[in-house]
Amino acid sequence: MTYSGAVKVGGPADVHELSDLMISKVAVGGMNNNAYLLRCRATDEQLLIDAAAEPQTLLSLIGDGGIASVVTTHQHGDHWGALAEVVEATGARTYAGRYDAEGIPVATDVPVEDGDTITVGRVTLTARHLVGHTPGSIALVYDDPHGHPHVFTGDCLFPGGVGNTWGDPKAFVQLVDDVERQLFDRLPDETWVYPGHGNDTTLGAERPHLAEWRERGW
Secondary structure, eight states, X not given: OOOOOOOOTTXXXXXXXXXXXXXXXXXXXXXXXXXXXEEETTTOOEEEEOOOSOHHHHHHHHOTTOOSEEEEOSSOGGGTTTHHHHHHHHOOEEEEETTTGGGSSSOOSEEEOTTOEEEETTEEEEEEEEOSSSXXXXXXXXXXXXXXXXXXXXXXXXXXXXXXXXXXXXXXXXXXXXXXXXXITXXXXXXXXXXXXXXXXXXXHHGGGHHHHHHHTO
């Protein structure tokens, strides 16, 4: 089946099959949050990005093999609503951006700095610190050696714009600057974007609109 990234709450996961990594995307909770289960194909080790809601849905997706780690992209409650239950059930290590960790009520085992790497089996993800939606949001970049990069952006980049900064002009400029510098300036147009809510996109689809986003201010 061709991966589309279009999922809905209560529906099945959509699975993106890469050479070294399997990415399963599921929508959970009242805010249509996306959670992503990454599995290294060489070792079967698994990592979950955003234990957002519906712990039983997430644990069913994880399966009997468990997970080694959970990464929380940022401190907003709709992204960690099931974290305590998932960690209790799996014993997973927890990761979050250093500057958001205090806002997450489940202890962060590994505070993440910009440029830090997180492994799942033989696969390496690189964290990129993005400021503006929250002080310590992180995006995770997987630079697929067999293809194009993949980036999990939390609530910092979506189809059609950057994340919410609640009308704060300074925060908006910070976020759009960071997204441009950390993602658009570093990664090619083919880069697949997996956001915290809604459908996927690519950097190439969004790049032509950066100036438009700046002009409109959101």
